[in-house]
Amino acid sequence: MSSQKPVLIVENLSVSFATPDGIVHAVNDLSFVLHEGETLGIVGESGSGKSVTAASLMRLNNSVTATSTGRVVVAGVDVLSASEADVRRLRGSEIAMVFQDPMSALNPYYTVGYQIAEAYEVHHPEASKAQVNAKVLEMMTKVGIPNPAQRADEYPHQFSGGMRQRIVIAIALVNDPKILIADEPTTALDVTVQAQILDLMLALQVENGMAILLITHDLGVIAEVARDVLVMYAGRVVEKADVEDLFEIPTHPYSWGLLGAVASLEVSSRGHLRTIEGTPPSLLNLPSGCAFHPRCSFASENGSRCTTETPLLVQKGPKHSFSACHLPVERIVEIGQKVGN
Amino acid sequence: MFTPIALEAKNLVKYFPTGHQGLLGRPTKELKAVDGVSFVLRQGETLGIVGESGCGKSTLARLITRLLDATSGEVILDGKDITSIKGRELRAVRQKLQMIFQDPYSSLNPRHSVGQIISGPLEVQGIIPDGGVKKRVQEMMELVGLNPEHYNRYPHEFSGGQRQRIGIARSLILNPSIIIADEPVSALDVSIQAQILNLLEKLQQELGLSFVFIAHDLSVVRHIADQVAVMYLGKIVEMGPSADVYASALHPYTTALLSAVPVPNPKMRGASGRIRLEGDVPSPVDPPSGCRFRTRCWKATDLCALEEPALADAGGGHLVACHHPMEASERAGKPHSDR
Numbered sequence: 023m024s025s026q027k028p029v030l031i032v033e034n035l036s037v038s039f040a041t042p043d044g045i046v047h048a049v050n051d052l053s054f055v056l057h058e059g060e061t062l063g064i065v066g067e068s069g070s071g072k073s074v075t076a077a078s079l080m081r082l083n084n085s086v087t088a089t090s091t092g093r094v095v096v097a098g099v100d101v102l103s104a105s106e107a108d109v110r111r112l113r114g115s116e117i118a119m120v121f122q123d124p125m126s127a128l129n130p131y132y133t134v135g136y137q138i139a140e141a142y143e144v145h146h147p148e149a150s151k152a153q154v155n156a157k158v159l160e161m162m163t164k165v166g167i168p169n170p171a172q173r174a175d176e177y178p179h180q181f182s183g184g185m186r187q188r189i190v191i192a193i194a195l196v197n198d199p200k201i202l203i204a205d206e207p208t209t210a211l212d213v214t215v216q217a218q219i220l221d222l223m224l225a226l227q228v229e230n231g232m233a234i235l236l237i238t239h240d241l242g243v244i245a246e247v248a249r250d251v252l253v254m255y256a257g258r259v260v261e262k263a264d265v266e267d268l269f270e271i272p273t274h275p276y277s278w279g280l281l282g283a284v285a286s287l288e289v290s291s292r293g294h295l296r297t298i299e300g301t302p303p304s305l306l307n308l309p310s311g312c313a314f315h316p317r318c319s320f321a322s323e324n325g326s327r328c329t330t331e332t333p334l335l336v337q338k339g340p341k342h343s344f345s346a347c348h349l350p351v352e353r354i355v356e357i358g359q360k361v362g363n
Numbered sequence: 364m365f366t367p368i369a370l371e372a373k374n375l376v377k378y379f380p381t382g383h384q385g386l387l388g389r390p391t392k393e394l395k396a397v398d399g400v401s402f403v404l405r406q407g408e409t410l411g412i413v414g415e416s417g418c419g420k421s422t423l424a425r426l427i428t429r430l431l432d433a434t435s436g437e438v439i440l441d442g443k444d445i446t447s448i449k450g451r452e453l454r455a456v457r458q459k460l461q462m463i464f465q466d467p468y469s470s471l472n473p474r475h476s477v478g479q480i481i482s483g484p485l486e487v488q489g490i491i492p493d494g495g496v497k498k499r500v501q502e503m504m505e506l507v508g509l510n511p512e513h514y515n516r517y518p519h520e521f522s523g524g525q526r527q528r529i530g531i532a533r534s535l536i537l538n539p540s541i542i543i544a545d546e547p548v549s550a551l552d553v554s555i556q557a558q559i560l561n562l563l564e565k566l567q568q569e570l571g572l573s574f575v576f577i578a579h580d581l582s583v584v585r586h587i588a589d590q591v592a593v594m595y596l597g598k599i600v601e602m603g604p605s606a607d608v609y610a611s612a613l614h615p616y617t618t619a620l621l622s623a624v625p626v627p628n629p630k631m632r633g634a635s636g637r638i639r640l641e642g643d644v645p646s647p648v649d650p651p652s653g654c655r656f657r658t659r660c661w662k663a664t665d666l667c668a669l670e671e672p673a674l675a676d677a678g679g680g681h682l683v684a685c686h687h688p689m690e691a692s693e694r695a696g697k698p699h700s701d702r
Contacts, residue, residue, distance in 0.1 A: 067552035068523075182643040183416075212415035212579065214640045217623040221639065239552060242625030246632055265629045283557035284582070284627055294564075295557040295586065301522045302552075363628055 029200045029233050030056040030079065030117070035092035035102075037074050037083060046305045048074040050257045052092075056201065059227065061234045063248030063265070065241060065280075069302050071257035072237045076205045078102075079235070080117055081109050096201065115145045118194035122206035124186035128178040134189045135174030138162070142196045161192040166222060184215035191222065198230060205237045220247055241284055245269060253277050256303055256313035259335060263343035271358040273338040273345040275318045278361045312348065320357075324348045366405040369573040370427070370460075370541055375400045375436035377422050381648060394648045396422040398597035399436070401674075404541070404590075409567065409574040411588030411605065413581055413620070417644055418594040420577045424545045427575065428462045429453060440541075458488060461534040465546035467526035471518040477504070478514040481532045488537060503532040508562060524555035528562070535566065543575045548583060560587055581624050585609050593617045596647055596655040599674060603681030611691065613683040616656045618693075654686065662687045 037049040049071040056062050064072045077083045079094055081101050094101040097116045099108055121127040128137060138158045143149065149157070162170035165188040178186055187207065194202060204223065208216035224247065227234055236248055244251055244265065251268050253261040253276065261274040272278055282296030300317040303309055315321040315328040333346040339355045347354065377397040380390030397419040404410045414420050425431040427438055429445065437444040445456050461484075464470035471480055481500045485492065492499040501511035507528040518526055527547060534542055544563070548556040564587065566572060578584050584591060585605060592602040593614065601614040612618045615638075622638040640659050645651055653671050657663040666686050674684040 067554060184643055212644075213581070213623040214415065214619060215643065216625075217639055220625075240625065241553070241627040245627045245629045246625045269627065269629050279554060281627070283554045295561055297557040297561060298554040299558075301524060301555065363630075 026057040026059060028055045028057050029096070030235070031093070031095040032056075032079070033093040033095075035075070035078060035090065035094060037071075037078050037088055037090045039084075039087045040089070041087070041306070044306045047308060048257055048305060049078065052259060054252060054259075054262070056233045056235060058200070058233055059231045061224075061227070061236060061247060061249045063244040063251045064235065064237045064254060065239065065244050065251060066254035067239060067302055069256070069305060070254040071305075072254050073205055075254075076119065076203050076235070076237055079201075079203060080113055080119060082119075111145075114141060114194075114199065115197045116199055117201040117203065118197070118199040120187070120190050120194050120202065120204040120207045123210050124183060124190045125178065125210075127190050128186060130178055133175050133177055134181065135162075138174075138189070138192050138196055141193045145197045157196065161196050162189075164195075164226070165189070165192045166218075167192075182215075183211050184218060187211060187215075187219050188222065191219075191226070195226060195230065195232075199232060201233050201235065202227075203235045203237070206239070207236070208243065209238070209240070216243075223247075241280060253280070256308060257305060258313065258346065260314065260347070261343065261345040262335060263341065263345075267341035267343045270362045271339055271341055271343065271355060272362055273341075273343045273354050273358050274347050275320050275349070276314050277345075278357065279317075281361055312346070320349055320353075323353070366407065368403055369406045369408075369440075370404040370575075371437075371439040372400060372402050372423075372427065373437040373439065375423065375426055375438065376434045377419075377426055377431060378434045392648050395597050395650060396647060397426060397433075398650075400594075400597075400599055402590075402592055402599065402602065404573050404575060406540075406573050407567070407571050408589040409576050409587055411584035411591045412575065412577045412594060413579065413584050413591065414594035415579060415620075415644060417596075417647065419597040419647070420579075420594050421545055423594070424462065424543050424575065424577050428460055428543050429456070430462075454488065458537045459539050460541050460543065461537065461539040463527075463530050463534050463542060463544040463547045466550050467523055467530055468518075468550075470530055471526055473518055476515050476517055477509075477521075477529055480518070480529060481536055483533060484537050490537070499536065500532075503536050506535070506566070507532045522555075523551050524558055527551060527555075527559055531559075531562065531566070535570070538570075539572070541573045541575070543577070545577045546579065547576070549578060549580060556583070563587065581609075581621060593620065596644060596650050598655060598684065599682075600656065600685070601681075601683045602674070604679070607679060607681045611681075611689075613677055613681065613688040614656075614685050615660050615662050615687075615689060618689050654684075 033053050035049055035052040039046045039048060052075060066072045078090055090102050096112050099112060101109055135158050138161055139154045142154055142157050158174055159170045162174060167173055167185060167188055208219050238244060248265050251263055251265050252259045255276050261277050272281055279298035298317050303313055309316050311329040311331050312333050321328040327348050333348050335344045335346045338345050338351050375397055376399055378393040378395055381394045382392035383390050400423060412420050426433045433446045438446050440456060478500050481503055482496050485496055501514060504511045509528050548559050567574060576587055588605045591605045591608045592599045595616050601608060601617045612621055619638045619640045642659055645658055651658050653669050654667040657667040672684045672686045674682050677683050
């Protein structure tokens with residue numbers, strides 16, 4: 023793991039947005055390293071900061087309203103402070119993105135072949151027309167689109183949702199990036215198509231050796247695809263673990279709640295689902311101390327500490343799991359073992 | 364088995380005209396959204412309807428609630444077909460049959476206060492409850508877990524889960540006996556989904572409601588349904604008691620659907636016996652001949668193209684429409700049957 027080359031380093035990334043209602047703290051003090059060929063999953067609910075994180079890695083956040091601090095290093099360049107020209111050189115060639123909704127990610131006015139070609143030509147201005155066309159067909163074949171020569175001249179509306187997502191993946195991978203950010207890549211798709219797309223992404227990863235940053239709200243997808251996982255809540259990482267450890271001995275009360283709330287195919291009894299009471303906090307006005315404390319049923323065990331002191335991400339338990347929680351380690355392991363599978 | 368029937372659908376069909384030739388041309392084709400669906404919903408039970416997008420499940424919900432008129436077929440409520448009734452009679456039926464919608468953002472009028480939204484059905488029906496409208500609305504708010512003091516607030520002041528509670532309160536204010544819920548939790552985060560599912564189960568027990576619960580999420584349906592119907596291209600391909608369908612699916616499509624659901628357990632990753640369907644759902648304008656699933660089915664034979672399999676009982680009320688149903692031996696090694 024550590025012998026592999028890091029391709030993406032994120033250090034103390036914080037992103038906030040100025041809004042008419044005040045400052046929204048979307049991401050707070052996020053750090054992680056992504057290595058070559060690795061798959062890192064980021065899981066969290068809406069408003070947890072996962073999509074803002076993804077956008078920051080390519081500096082796609084609104085430059086007027088967003089303020090980012092910290093460092094995001096891709097190919098030796100700090101994306102947050104580099105010139106626009108330098109960042110543009112990275113986008114597509116080093117780091118590329120697959121979006122949630124393949125219909126709005128594609129331009130309805132252009133053929134899919136044109137859109138794949140455009141992404142290639144930006145980074146290969148010297149390529150001849152024949153070379154570009156060959157590349158388009160190669161990519162379409164790679165992502166499993168039948169009859170590529172004919173379908174390259176068709177428009178996005180002529181493709182199904184799954185096929186459109188394949189086109190978006192072809193565009194993302196046409197320049198052979200080292201990092202692929204996939205922001206909810208299968209959320210808009212049906213399950214049978216979701217399975218096809220996840221299989222495709224993993225097969226292409228084996229072929230190209232790229233690192234994948236997979237953002238999702240679906241713990242099932244995380245369990246199937248990711249190797250390491252960050253669990254985010256209210257803009258902070260609350261747990262960071264190897265995927266097997268996360269499901270075996272989760273070490274944060276929010277992770278316990280998430281795992282308990284998933285209606286499972288395997289549970290035959292129609293029992294009451296364990297839930298996390300309440301709703302996620304407003305990012306305009308985060309709770310003091312640990313942002314999860316108003317919804318946490320264990321907060322009272324620590325006296326007033328949870329309401330006053332923000333917990334740091336530290337190693338917990340027998341596994342290499344990190345979590346940000348004030349509960350004593352023995353207590354965390356005791357509950358984690360009960361909740362995990 | 365002798366629970367009285369709450370609602371019955373008989374051979375429901377809905378075709379949408381399509382394929383217009385020219386600006387004023389007549390439609391030349393028909394999109395077969397729902398094509399001969401029959402089911403029985405028993406009192407106090409939940410019928411789950413699952414299927415992928417385009418299988419006709421939402422159209423079916425709208426046919427039952429008369430938001431769309433059926434091309435043919437019957438919906439029987441209290442011994443009477445409601446597909447052709449109008450006016451006052453239809454309004455009376457709507458008191459008993461209410462709907463919860465998928466999107467808690469677009470299904471609530473942003474210019475109406477919560478009180479106005481929840482009391483809407485009372486106004487339409489011209490009912491003034493004992494103790495007044497406001498009292499009744501606040502009782503409903505309390506019942507679904509909303510703070511009754513928020514009577515005068517507007518939808519934008521609520522989170523997604525709370526909005527769905529508003530939609531549920533609105534659907535319950537007329538004391539209906541049947542609720543049709545079309546993807547009621549799919550727009551919500553998992554922790555909120557669990558809250559709403561628990562609320563629906565609580566309400567069902569307290570009020571003796573019968574539910575038709577439509578969803579694309581198989582695990583959610585498994586959690587809540589007594590009976591499950593699996594739809595593909597406008598038809599029910601498998602139906603039966605929830606436990607039977609999930610533990611021993613007979614239709615290859617159901618098996619594939621179950622096997623495609625990501626299992627929240629990394630140790631099951633790459634488990635053997637995974638079935639991956641190729642391609643996409645064919646167009647409902649021009650569905651395949653014979654069995655509609657045959658173009659994606661790995662068990663299809665010539666017979667499947669020639670003859671449409673009928674939905675027949677395979678024992679214990681477990682119905683399947685397939686010429687080559689799954690054998691027990693073929694299901695071995697499936698991730699969800701291993702434990």
